[in-house]
Every structure is written in C-alpha cells, then in structure tokens.
Amino acid sequence: MSDTEAASPLHVGAAVVESLTAHGVDRVYSVPGESFLAVLDGLHDAEITNVVARHEGGATYMAEAQGKLTGRPGVALVTRGPGAANAFVAVHSAWQDGTPMVLFVGMVPISDRGRESFQEFDPAAWFGSQTKRVLMLDDPDRASDIVAEAFFAASSGRPGPVVVGLPEDIIRRPFTGEITRPLPVAEGALGTEDVEALITALSGAERPLLYLGGPRWTPQVSAQVAQFAERHRIPVVHDWRATDRIPSSSPVNAGWLGYGSAEMPGQMLEEADVVIGVGAVLSDVPTDGYTLRQRPDATTILVTADPSLQGSSGPVTRHILASPQAFAEAAEALEISPRIDWETWCRRGVEAHRSRSVPIPREELPETVRGTAHMAVVMEELRRWLPEDPISTFGAGNHCVWAQYYMPTETYPSQLSTRNGSMGYSVPAxxxxxxxxxxxxVVAIVGDGEFLMNGQELATAAQYGAAFLVIVMDNGEFGTIRAHQERQYPQRISGTQIANPDFAAFGRAFGGHAEQITDDADVAGAMERAVHAVTGEHRIAVLQVLTDQRLSTPLTHT
Structure with a gap:
C-alpha cells in the first residue's frame, strides 16, 4: 500500500463499519443493494462476518435472533424500498419482543429525496410506530455518533429495534470525525424502599409466585434468580415463548403462560396472593386475553427497566425500575421470613407441569391414518439424543407447542421464538x-406452512457452515387457523389447506441429510441418522414428518 493510499481518509460507509467493530459486532446479516455499497466496501477489510441471506425477512429475523440470543443488538443491512418492506416483519417481531436490533437501510441520495425517486420511501412514516428510534445519517462527520445513538437506544430501558437510514451519497463521502465509543446502558437498581417492599410482600404471602420473561437476561442472571426461587421454594411461571429463564428441571419451575399452555399456570397466576414479575409484564397473552390477574386488589410487583410498562395490564402495586440483572443481584441478599411453608403450593404447580412435559406413551396414542407418524413418537425419540443444552427455534403455529412442552431449556438462552405470532422465524433463527x-x-421445530416462508435460508446455513436439525411437521394445513375456523365456522374449512412439496428433496438440494417419516417405525432410524449428520458431520438435516391433521397438538396423559 502506498503512503497516499494509507493516508486517504475513510469514507462514511467504512466509518459505520469501524463503529460497529467498536461496539463489539462480529457478525451482520444482509441482502446486498446498490444503495449501501460503501458499507459493503467497508466490510471488505473488516473482521466482521457479513452473513448474506436470501431474503430481507430472513436477514432481519437473523439479526433479531442474534439480539435475543446475545442480549446485544443484532445488525441487519438492507436496501431501500422493497428491501426495507421485506425487513419490516422482523422489526415488528423485535418491537413486540423487546429485542435489541439495529437495521441499517440504504436510502436514496439526499438530492433525490421527496421526488418519488426510484425505491424512495419515508422511513419515519414506515417504521415510526414500531421502533424506538428512526435515525437518518445526513451529516457525514456524525456517522459514528449515529451508530452509538442507535445501539444505545436499542439496548437501554426496554430494548427494541432502531432503524438507521444511510443516504447513498452521504456514505460515499470522506469521514473526518472520530469513532465514538459505546454509550453505557444503565441496569437500574433496587432502592432500600424497593427491597423492603419485596421482603414485606413475600414474608406475608401464602401463595407467592415469580413471573419471569422479557429481555435483558444473561446466563448468570438466570442462575441467580433460579437459586433465589429454589432457596425459598417460590414457584416460577414463565411468559409465553420465554421458558428458558430458569432451568426446565428446576424444582420450582411450574410452567408457562399463554397460548397452548396447561391450565395450572393460569390458575396459579389467578390464585397467587403476591406476584413478582421480573423482566416481563402481564400483557394480553399470559393473562388469557386480559382475564387473569385483573382484580383491583391483586398484589403485583413488576421489576422491569421499562419506565412506560409497555403492554402491562391489570393492577400494579409497585413498579421497580430495574433490569433482571439488578433484581438478581439484590435477590441474593434478600432475607425473607415467610409465615407459612410454601412447599405444598410450589409442589402443586411443579408436579402438574412435569406431568405435561413428557410425551404421551406410545401405547396410549390413537391410531393415525396410513402414511403418517405421531409427533409424540418423534419428540420422544429426539429427546433420547439431546444433550443437556440444546437450543430450539420455532415460529408460529400448532407445531410450536411440541417444542414448548418437550424441548428442555436447561441453559439460558435455549429457546428462540417470537411473541408476535410471526411465521418464518425458525430456520433463520x-x-x-x-x-x-x-x-x-440446535433443533428447529417447523410447520409445513412456516417452512416455505423462509426455508430458503438453508442455503445461508450451508454457505456459512451452520449445522442444525429441522423437523417439519407436515399435516397439509395452516393448523392454528384451521382450529380457529372450526370453532367459529364449524365444518366450513376455507383457505387453510395446502399442498406440499417433497421437503426431504428440498433439504438434500442444499447439501443436507434429509428423510421423510411416514410411519412410527421409521422414527428411530431416521432420527439417529439425522442427529449424526448434524453432530458428526456438521451439516444440516431435515426430517419431514407426515402427520395426521387430527393430531396437530400434544394429547394429555390419561
């Protein structure tokens, strides 16, 4: 390199990349576009891996999953207009789940703005109601400041998505500013009065309950909160799609609330005289459509870093403005003197949950139509091969219940899903x-309807060396909508039946191991071969399980 080349200033696109490096980003997800070529140029020499996806929805789902998995903002890069439109689905997911994510969108040149130019759109109008901030990089020397602001906004308080617009002409200009250091994110704290309120409430409780979920958890926080609950025998219920906050085998784990859950967690939420929510609020799904825990006299203490309590329903006795980490640190020193033994109350919920967390025995399963297998048998066999710390991913549909009940969540994080009912998430995640x-x-439990929404990201997996097992529950329908349809318009099935391709052939097309399962007798051998492909050969594996439409969700034990 010549002295002239060495002395040449960064362009703004490269400064954006250097700012990402300063924020500890080691992987971004993108679909290329001509509107942010300068950023792609900056990535050329960076130590950041640019994972190029096959659809903007897949790329931004990956960024959302990255944010959920690490607690740090996941980063996606897409182009203007159509690219931004395709990315919107994951922005909505990140907004509803409180996931830290930064979406960079290449924009039209400033001189073209407001002239209905090619692929022009207004990012504030599009994304303003579903993001924490929409920023526009209009000043070249503020590029690094804008990145720092975006990461801070995405991470602080209740995390969420931030959109940053990158005008095509601005990011090509020289950058003469400084690279901005990351802004610190406060965890909040429990003051003396907060600690005393917790001690008083719990010491006087007959039926206390911890309710866990939301963002800003870490493995250490998970362990600390589990130890606190176990030390005092306080039962724990989780928010929907957030069942990995304490180990599934914990002696205080009483299950989860929300769609598809058992009756007992909801009963415990309603009967508890004191509920301590950590990281999560009681929104519509865990309260069964705003029907549970709505009594005006209910004692509910919420510990959350969100000052707005976004999504909360029902009475709130006390709001402690703190993250799960701050609660966990304070909980280690909490001295509680309960006036009664909570063992019976705790055991009731735990035993009910454990009875639902094992697939029904084969001998109790009903016969299926010829050419189909039981998902219960598939999950039973899968569990035989799982290590102690698997990660499960799933999107939306009846197939999710199989993962929610039967995939162990011993290590945080171990469950990646969405709370906004968004399909197409499981493979990118x-x-x-x-x-x-x-x-x-890693195991993706996928429905046949969901799989074809982003199943093409198997190509991304193969290109970048990802290895995981995909179990496709193929029942030839959008099962959740069919169930709603049957309740509201009995025997008038309309628009919910689908004809599927050979998903096993699809999996093999991407270099994966793939098989169809059409009988329970096929399950054991197919599972062994698929697990070996993932763990022994480090490649993707797809098992297409043809299932009976009458058995889309788990049966209960007799």
Whole structure:
C-alpha cells in the first residue's frame, strides 16, 4: 500500500463499519443493494462476518435472533424500498419482543429525496410506530455518533429495534470525525424502599409466585434468580415463548403462560396472593386475553427497566425500575421470613407441569391414518439424543407447542421464538444459533406452512457452515387457523389447506441429510441418522414428518 493510499481518509460507509467493530459486532446479516455499497466496501477489510441471506425477512429475523440470543443488538443491512418492506416483519417481531436490533437501510441520495425517486420511501412514516428510534445519517462527520445513538437506544430501558437510514451519497463521502465509543446502558437498581417492599410482600404471602420473561437476561442472571426461587421454594411461571429463564428441571419451575399452555399456570397466576414479575409484564397473552390477574386488589410487583410498562395490564402495586440483572443481584441478599411453608403450593404447580412435559406413551396414542407418524413418537425419540443444552427455534403455529412442552431449556438462552405470532422465524433463527453456538445442538421445530416462508435460508446455513436439525411437521394445513375456523365456522374449512412439496428433496438440494417419516417405525432410524449428520458431520438435516391433521397438538396423559 502506498503512503497516499494509507493516508486517504475513510469514507462514511467504512466509518459505520469501524463503529460497529467498536461496539463489539462480529457478525451482520444482509441482502446486498446498490444503495449501501460503501458499507459493503467497508466490510471488505473488516473482521466482521457479513452473513448474506436470501431474503430481507430472513436477514432481519437473523439479526433479531442474534439480539435475543446475545442480549446485544443484532445488525441487519438492507436496501431501500422493497428491501426495507421485506425487513419490516422482523422489526415488528423485535418491537413486540423487546429485542435489541439495529437495521441499517440504504436510502436514496439526499438530492433525490421527496421526488418519488426510484425505491424512495419515508422511513419515519414506515417504521415510526414500531421502533424506538428512526435515525437518518445526513451529516457525514456524525456517522459514528449515529451508530452509538442507535445501539444505545436499542439496548437501554426496554430494548427494541432502531432503524438507521444511510443516504447513498452521504456514505460515499470522506469521514473526518472520530469513532465514538459505546454509550453505557444503565441496569437500574433496587432502592432500600424497593427491597423492603419485596421482603414485606413475600414474608406475608401464602401463595407467592415469580413471573419471569422479557429481555435483558444473561446466563448468570438466570442462575441467580433460579437459586433465589429454589432457596425459598417460590414457584416460577414463565411468559409465553420465554421458558428458558430458569432451568426446565428446576424444582420450582411450574410452567408457562399463554397460548397452548396447561391450565395450572393460569390458575396459579389467578390464585397467587403476591406476584413478582421480573423482566416481563402481564400483557394480553399470559393473562388469557386480559382475564387473569385483573382484580383491583391483586398484589403485583413488576421489576422491569421499562419506565412506560409497555403492554402491562391489570393492577400494579409497585413498579421497580430495574433490569433482571439488578433484581438478581439484590435477590441474593434478600432475607425473607415467610409465615407459612410454601412447599405444598410450589409442589402443586411443579408436579402438574412435569406431568405435561413428557410425551404421551406410545401405547396410549390413537391410531393415525396410513402414511403418517405421531409427533409424540418423534419428540420422544429426539429427546433420547439431546444433550443437556440444546437450543430450539420455532415460529408460529400448532407445531410450536411440541417444542414448548418437550424441548428442555436447561441453559439460558435455549429457546428462540417470537411473541408476535410471526411465521418464518425458525430456520433463520437456527442459522444464528448454530453460528453463535457451534458446540450446541440446535433443533428447529417447523410447520409445513412456516417452512416455505423462509426455508430458503438453508442455503445461508450451508454457505456459512451452520449445522442444525429441522423437523417439519407436515399435516397439509395452516393448523392454528384451521382450529380457529372450526370453532367459529364449524365444518366450513376455507383457505387453510395446502399442498406440499417433497421437503426431504428440498433439504438434500442444499447439501443436507434429509428423510421423510411416514410411519412410527421409521422414527428411530431416521432420527439417529439425522442427529449424526448434524453432530458428526456438521451439516444440516431435515426430517419431514407426515402427520395426521387430527393430531396437530400434544394429547394429555390419561
């Protein structure tokens, strides 16, 4: 390199990349576009891996999963207009889940703005109601400041998505500013009065309950909160799609609330005289459509870093403005003197949950139509091969219940899903989980309707060396909508039946191991071969399980 080349200033696109490096980003997810070529040029020499996806929805789902998995903002790069439109689905997911994510969108040149130019759109109008901030990089020398602001906004308080617009002409200009250091994110704290309120409430309780979920958890926080609950025998219920906050085998784990859950967690939420929510609020799904825990006299203490309590319903006795980490640190020193023994109350919920967490025995399963297998048998066999710390991914649909009940969640994080009912998430999330944790087994439980929404990201998995198992529950329908349809318009099935391709052939097309399962007798051998492909050969595996439409969700034990 010549002295002239060495002395040449960075362009703004390269400064954006250097700012990402300063924020500890080691992987971004993108679909290329001509509007942010300068950023792609900056990535050329960076130590950041640019994972190029096949659809902007897949790329931004990957960024959302990265944020959920690590607690640090996941980063996606897409182009203007159509690219931004395709990315919107994951922005909505990140907004509803409180996931830190930064989406960079290439924009039209400033001189073209407001003239209905090619692929022009207004990012504030599009994304303003579903993001924490929408920023526009209009000043070249503020490029690094804008990145720092975006990461701070995405991470602080209740995390969420931030969109940063990158005008095509601005990011080509020279950058003469300084690279901005990351802004610190406060965890909040429990003051003396907060601690005394917790001690008083719990010491006087007959039926206390911890309710866990939301963002800003870490493995250490998970362990600390589990130890606190176990030390005092306080039962724990989780928010929907957040069942990995304490180990599934914990002697205080009483299950989870929300769609598809058992009756007992909801009963405990309603009967508890004191509920301590950590990281999560009681929104519509865990309260069964705003029907549970709505009594005006209910004692509910919420510990959350969100000053707005976004999504909360029902009475709130006390709001402690603190993250799960701040609560966990304070909980280690909490001295509680309960006036009664909570063992019976705790055991009731735990035993009910454990009875639902094992697939029904084969001998109790009803017969299926010829050419189909039981998902219960598939999950039973899968559990035989799982290590202690698998990661499961799933999106939306009846198939999710199989993962929620039967995939162990012993290690935080171990469950990646969405709380906004968004389909197409499971395969992109599995790509991220495998890249981030190549030493752990990753299993995507996918419905046939969901799989074809982003199943093409198997190409991304193969290109970047991700290895995971995909189990496709193929029942030839959008099962959740069919169930709603049957309740509201009995025997008038309309628009919910689908004809599927050979998903096993699809999996093989991407270099994966793939098989169809059409009988329970096929399950054991197919599972062994698929697990070996993932863990022994480090490649993707797809099992297409043809299932009976009458058995889309788990049966209960007799």
């Amino acid at each position: 599995a790509v991220v989980a495998s890249l981030e944790h190549p030493e752990r087994m």
